Amino acid sequence: MAAPPSADQDYKTNLLSLLIANDALAFGTFTLKSGRQSPYFLTSSRLYTAPLLRQVSAAFANTISSPPFVNIAADGSITPNFDIVFGPAYKGIPECVGVVNELATRDALAGTKTWDNISYSFNRKEAKDHGEGGNIVGAPLKGKRVLIVDDVIIAGTALREAVGIIQKEGGTVAGVVLLFDRQERVSDTEQKSAIGAAERDLGGDIPIRAVLVFQDLIDKLGDKIGQEEVRRLEEYRNTYKAQ
Ligand SMILES: O=P(O)(O)OC[C@H]1O[C@H](OP(=O)(O)OP(=O)(O)O)[C@H](O)[C@@H]1O
Numbered sequence: 001m002a003a004p005p006s007a008d009q010d011y012k013t014n015l016l017s018l019l020i021a022n023d024a025l026a027f028g029t030f031t032l033k034s035g036r037q038s039p040y041f042l043t044s045s046r047l048y049t050a051p052l053l054r055q056v057s058a059a060f061a062n063t064i065s066s067p068p069f070v071n072i073a074a075d076g077s078i079t080p081n082f083d084i085v086f087g088p089a090y091k092g093i094p095e096c097v098g099v100v101n102e103l104a105t106r107d108a109l110a111g112t113k114t115w116d117n118i119s120y121s122f123n124r125k126e127a128k129d130h131g132e133g134g135n136i137v138g139a140p141l142k143g144k145r146v147l148i149v150d151d152v153i154i155a156g157t158a159l160r161e162a163v164g165i166i167q168k169e170g171g172t173v174a175g176v177v178l179l180f181d182r183q184e185r186v187s188d189t190e191q192k193s194a195i196g197a198a199e200r201d202l203g204g205d206i207p208i209r210a211v212l213v214f215q216d217l218i219d220k221l222g223d224k225i226g227q228e229e230v231r232r233l234e235e236y237r238n239t240y241k242a243q
């Protein structure tokens, strides 16, 4: 008899099912920014329904509340290695707010104060020249350890911009958590994935993790999308897998 799925497998499978049901994850033939023809596409601008926001936030929170983003003591108590969850405009904004709300909800349910000192922050794409001004909304970044959340990295442009904003404001980048890692090499001359290349380009000591990875689609979606789609995913992986 097959082993029952762990809680970890369950939340990923449930999230994948919801993504598909809301057309945020689709299968077919899609042209990517790189020009490749992909058998699947993640459209994260569709993560706007209440159940999806809840499950995406919960999935981010699961990753964020694990090492290397926290230290876990022998008694199980958790100490975050960051002060602020930062979401690059625009799609990072609901993600940073959602995840901070989720962490606070977990504290409230457990009667703990693990996340009491965690805040959210995001940038404006255009600086505000009246009222409070500036281009940061939420917690000031100066002197803080900042964890970036976003949906995907493709060419790394948005991540480089976010890192620049945080450093300019006097913060330190403590890590990056993405919703999805496509696990494919950037190009024929860059054998690493976009995440691997970003990790290297940021100096090698800033951890970058993803909530879901491409291999999860192959491992978990057989009975939902059919064997022919899984075969196309495997073929794509075998052609473009990152080193
Ligand atoms: O690695 P890159 O090539 O930069 O691509 C990834 C970024 O692109 C998308 O956002 P976009 O910049 O389109 O902005 P939006 O969130 O306002 O849609 C996505 O949400 C990432 O932030």
Ligand SMILES: O=C(O)c1cc(=O)[nH]c(=O)[nH]1
Binding pocket: 031, 032, 033, 034, 040, 041, 042, 043, 044, 152, 154
């Ligand atoms: O490579 C891309 O352009 C890309 C892939 C994907 O799955 N989702 C997305 O928004 N862009």
